[in-house]
Amino acid sequence: MMEFNGANARRIVNAAAGLDPAYAGSELSPVVWSPTGERIAYIQFDFSPTLNGHRHSIWTRDSNGLDPQLVMTGTGLRWALYWAADGRIIYSFHEDESNDDAAHSLWAIKADSRTGKVEGSPQRLSTGFGAIDSLTVNANGKRAVFLRDNRGPQVFVAQFGKNERRLSAPYRLTLDENANQPYAWTPDSKSVLFASNRNSTLKIFKQPIDQTTAELIVEGRDVSIPRLNPDGSEILYMEAYRPGSVSTPLTIMRKSLAGGAPQEVLRQTAIRNIQCARIPSKLCLFHIQEASTTRFFSFDPEHGKGSEVARTETGEVNWSLSPDGSLLAIVGYEHPDRILFLSLPSGVVREVVVNDWPQLSNVDWSADGEGLFMPSTTSDSTPVLLLVDREGKARVIWEGQKYGLLLWAIPSPDGRYVALNLYVGETNVWMIENF
Numbered sequence: 001m002m003e004f005n006g007a008n009a010r011r012i013v014n015a016a017a018g019l020d021p022a023y024a025g026s027e028l029s030p031v032v033w034s035p036t037g038e039r040i041a042y043i044q045f046d047f048s049p050t051l052n053g054h055r056h057s058i059w060t061r062d063s064n065g066l067d068p069q070l071v072m073t074g075t076g077l078r079w080a081l082y083w084a085a086d087g088r089i090i091y092s093f094h095e096d097e098s099n100d101d102a103a104h105s106l107w108a109i110k111a112d113s114r115t116g117k118v119e120g121s122p123q124r125l126s127t128g129f130g131a132i133d134s135l136t137v138n139a140n141g142k143r144a145v146f147l148r149d150n151r152g153p154q155v156f157v158a159q160f161g162k163n164e165r166r167l168s169a170p171y172r173l174t175l176d177e178n179a180n181q182p183y184a185w186t187p188d189s190k191s192v193l194f195a196s197n198r199n200s201t202l203k204i205f206k207q208p209i210d211q212t213t214a215e216l217i218v219e220g221r222d223v224s225i226p227r228l229n230p231d232g233s234e235i236l237y238m239e240a241y242r243p244g245s246v247s248t249p250l251t252i253m254r255k256s257l258a259g260g261a262p263q264e265v266l267r268q269t270a271i272r273n274i275q276c277a278r279i280p281s282k283l284c285l286f287h288i289q290e291a292s293t294t295r296f297f298s299f300d301p302e303h304g305k306g307s308e309v310a311r312t313e314t315g316e317v318n319w320s321l322s323p324d325g326s327l328l329a330i331v332g333y334e335h336p337d338r339i340l341f342l343s344l345p346s347g348v349v350r351e352v353v354v355n356d357w358p359q360l361s362n363v364d365w366s367a368d369g370e371g372l373f374m375p376s377t378t379s380d381s382t383p384v385l386l387l388v389d390r391e392g393k394a395r396v397i398w399e400g401q402k403y404g405l406l407l408w409a410i411p412s413p414d415g416r417y418v419a420l421n422l423y424v425g426e427t428n429v430w431m432i433e434n435f
Contacts, residue, residue, distance in 0.1 A: 012065025060116030069116035080135035092132035151425035187232035189412035277325030352392035367415035
């Protein structure tokens with residue numbers, strides 16, 4: 001809270017205070033005023049290190065941050081919130097957490113503007129497909145306007161030409177409307193391995209880059225993040241049990257690319273990512289997030305968990321293991337303009353600032369281990385893919401359409417191709433009346 005001229009800024013809510021250690025962090029967004037200006041309402045998103053253990057809740061407090069009142073909880077809560085003039089708190093909700101294609105709805109619940117206490121039960125106002133955001137209601141409460149986002153991640157493939165320093169125009173590999181996210185390639189660089197929520201739950205598919213259909217290769221209870229083992233003979237992946245509890249372990253599984261039954265490698269709570277180096281290295285890593293501490297552990301695909309090999313105190317991170325297994329490249333969300341290079345043999349950490357690119361969110365080593373593929377955005381909201389060397393020098397190798405979104409880029413083992421995870425689709429403005 002602060003005065004209109006910026007003076008007397010003071011913190012009135014700290015989500016980290018009293019946060020359950022099972023959760024890695026929290027976000028408070030959005031924050032809205034009550035009709036009388038006596039209270040605020042906000043959504044608190046507590047993030048767990050599992051795929052399905054998030055906790056979402058709506059709270060109100062007075063303008064000094066005191067007298068917290070819980071309005072409701074539900075993992076389906078999303079990012080739209082408004083406290084209308086008639087006292088109703090209007091919010092968005094994802095109807096079925098087990099189905100990414102399920103409807104997103106607007107709901108309302110009455111709350112006293114002075115005390116924040118709930119009056120009555122929630123009522124559904126509107127429903128449809130596409131996530132809802134940026135909700136506002138006019139002064140007489142007759143009309144509500146919001147964004148409905150029907151974009152989703154898709155797999156695109158681009159190629160480096162001979163003696164070319166930039167990628168060719170990417171073409172779309174996955175042609176359906178499901179969420180499709182690439183994580184690896186087959187060892188021959190001819191097919192992309194990706195996770196998809198086809199049939200409502202996450203599964204793993206393989207699709208040749210010259211074909212329009214994909215082959216289902218792994219089914220399970222919400223499986224994702226397919227990676228290759230060091231010699232490229234097996235797929236490693238994570239399986240979530242969807243119990244609604246952050247304390248239930250996730251499982252790292254393995255399955256031969258040639259077929260056969262999957263086998264369990266290990267179980268561990270709070271796993272966020274897995275990756276292996278390439279032979280002659282035999283190193284495989286996973287990391288877990290514990291509040292601001294990130295811990296990296298080795299594991300053997302055949303024998304399970306090894307030992308802790310490194311840790312950082314950088315909060316939430318994204319990382320990539322160099323192909324030779326010697327170096328971790330780490331990007332932290334707290335300082336998105338810099339890369340931490342962590343030497344696994346020596347434990348030495350070197351920080352590099354990437355000048356002119358303040359927003360870096362993901363990182364993946366190039367096939368030759370000489371550089372990093374890192375998405376970013378220009379000052380006019382154009383997505384780009386950077387190739388960043390070990391000294392932090394960056395050059396643009398691909399530029400997308402303005403206001404687009406590139407999540408990450410996975411190189412093929414031979415270095416000729418890159419699988420891009422791009423968001424495509426529409427975001428439109430909707431209005432409802434007399435609700």
